[in-house]
Amino acid sequence: MSEQNHESIFQDALGRLDVAGKYAEIDQETIQRMQHPIQIIQVAIPVRMDDGSLKIFPGYRVRHDATRGPTKGGIRFHPEVNLEEVKALSLWMTCKCAVMDIPYGGAKGGVIVNPKELTPLELERLSRGFIERIADFIGPDTDIPAPDVYTNERIMGWMMNEYSTIVRKHSPDVITGKPIALGGSLGRSAATGRGAYHCVKQLEKKKAWNPKEITVAVQGFGNAGQSVAELLHKDGYHIVAVSDSKGGIYREEGFDIPSLMHAKNESRVLKAVYCEGSVCEAVDAETITNEELLELDVDILIPAALQDAITKENAEKISARVIVEVANGPITIEADGILDQKEDLIVIPDILANAGGVTVSYFEWVQNRTGDYWTEEMVNHRLEGVMCKQFDHVYELMEEHSISMRTAAYVLALNRIGAAVIATGTSAYFSNKD
Numbered sequence: 001m002s003e004q005n006h007e008s009i010f011q012d013a014l015g016r017l018d019v020a021g022k023y024a025e026i027d028q029e030t031i032q033r034m035q036h037p038i039q040i041i042q043v044a045i046p047v048r049m050d051d052g053s054l055k056i057f058p059g060y061r062v063r064h065d066a067t068r069g070p071t072k073g074g075i076r077f078h079p080e081v082n083l084e085e086v087k088a089l090s091l092w093m094t095c096k097c098a099v100m101d102i103p104y105g106g107a108k109g110g111v112i113v114n115p116k117e118l119t120p121l122e123l124e125r126l127s128r129g130f131i132e133r134i135a136d137f138i139g140p141d142t143d144i145p146a147p148d149v150y151t152n153e154r155i156m157g158w159m160m161n162e163y164s165t166i167v168r169k170h171s172p173d174v175i176t177g178k179p180i181a182l183g184g185s186l187g188r189s190a191a192t193g194r195g196a197y198h199c200v201k202q203l204e205k206k207k208a209w210n211p212k213e214i215t216v217a218v219q220g221f222g223n224a225g226q227s228v229a230e231l232l233h234k235d236g237y238h239i240v241a242v243s244d245s246k247g248g249i250y251r252e253e254g255f256d257i258p259s260l261m262h263a264k265n266e267s268r269v270l271k272a273v274y275c276e277g278s279v280c281e282a283v284d285a286e287t288i289t290n291e292e293l294l295e296l297d298v299d300i301l302i303p304a305a306l307q308d309a310i311t312k313e314n315a316e317k318i319s320a321r322v323i324v325e326v327a328n329g330p331i332t333i334e335a336d337g338i339l340d341q342k343e344d345l346i347v348i349p350d351i352l353a354n355a356g357g358v359t360v361s362y363f364e365w366v367q368n369r370t371g372d373y374w375t376e377e378m379v380n381h382r383l384e385g386v387m388c389k390q391f392d393h394v395y396e397l398m399e400e401h402s403i404s405m406r407t408a409a410y411v412l413a414l415n416r417i418g419a420a421v422i423a424t425g426t427s428a429y430f431s432n433k434d
Helices: 009-021 028-034 083-099 120-137 153-167 191-207 223-234 257-267 290-294 333-339 356-370 376-401 405-424
Strands: 039-048 054-063 071-078 105-112 143-147 215-219 238-244 247-250 273-276 279-282 286-288 300-303 322-324 346-348
Touching: 009 028, 009 083, 009 333, 009 405, 028 405, 039 083, 039 120, 054 083, 054 120, 054 143, 071 083, 071 153, 071 356, 083 105, 083 356, 083 405, 105 120, 105 143, 120 153, 143 153, 143 356, 191 223, 191 322, 191 346, 191 356, 191 376, 215 223, 215 290, 223 238, 223 257, 223 300, 238 257, 238 290, 247 290, 257 273, 257 279, 346 405, 356 376, 376 405
Parallel strands: 071 105, 071 143, 215 238, 215 300, 300 322, 322 346
Antiparallel strands: 039 054, 054 105, 238 247, 247 286, 273 279
């Protein structure tokens, strides 16, 4: 972690709730409950490697809150996974589900591993082994995992299959983000980027922008970054910079995003190109670092890579007028305080901007449970309705209380969670002598 050590990240996440709690209409017991995950499991996963050796991989699953429904959240495979991070991510998932008004609580899981160092067979053994260890902890009515950093639909398919084998019942609704052939939902792969796109479009309406006059930089050209960039490009936005883990490219005139996607997905290398059909030609562009991309003078900055991209070290150098958090936690709490001082800067927070993924995951779960599978058009239409409605709720709270959009999103989450807490009874009810 850059600024936030392992011990502080969960406490920092709780700090955002304390700020929002001043504006939320809740009983204090809501904050008290949010401070303590309801269940935590730590496991050790033995994996027989291809060379015959045995390796043990530590893993975690945290269920944060189930007041509004079964818990929901991704599983990440990353060498820097740690328990405090997983706890913080599970808390953010609780808030994200509440912001979207989805009947879930939050959860998260992770395994300490560099999946790039594993063969496909080793990766499958690890994936199935993790589910074997946590099978009693999850379930369609209890806790529903999904993909996250360095996990994907194939891994989710293995995990669903392993769980089904253990419980001796086909259980597609235990995991979301699966391959379509195994019960996945159409529209799921692009949902995170599409949700962020709808947030930008709602802000466009409120600010009366002309998309053709708006410049955009996207840090992280993976699945979500590509999706939001492609949709904005189609509407006339100028995507002037993009990057992946190796660095970025900048072109003042903007890029043809479908061409960059074709080159990236074919060669796994980000190239400044223009393509007609399968024939691509290089175009003039400047090579920049990920750090330089973040500091570009653009209208919209979209951090879509890993967390902690914007820190107290570079926050003062951010020139964008709007930041759309497609990654989880790309702005540290220290940087948030600095950015809040920038006049007219709007940060669309991760618990709203990247919530398209969990929303369509919910749609997938519903389809698995009913056996009624929707068209991609239906999925996208329903996602747009949910994203636009909740964006407007957050924006109204921001204006009503003159607070940041992030704080407004947490206020909305706390109001909804708080209503569920009050419905079960708080001290105000149980101490009432009348």
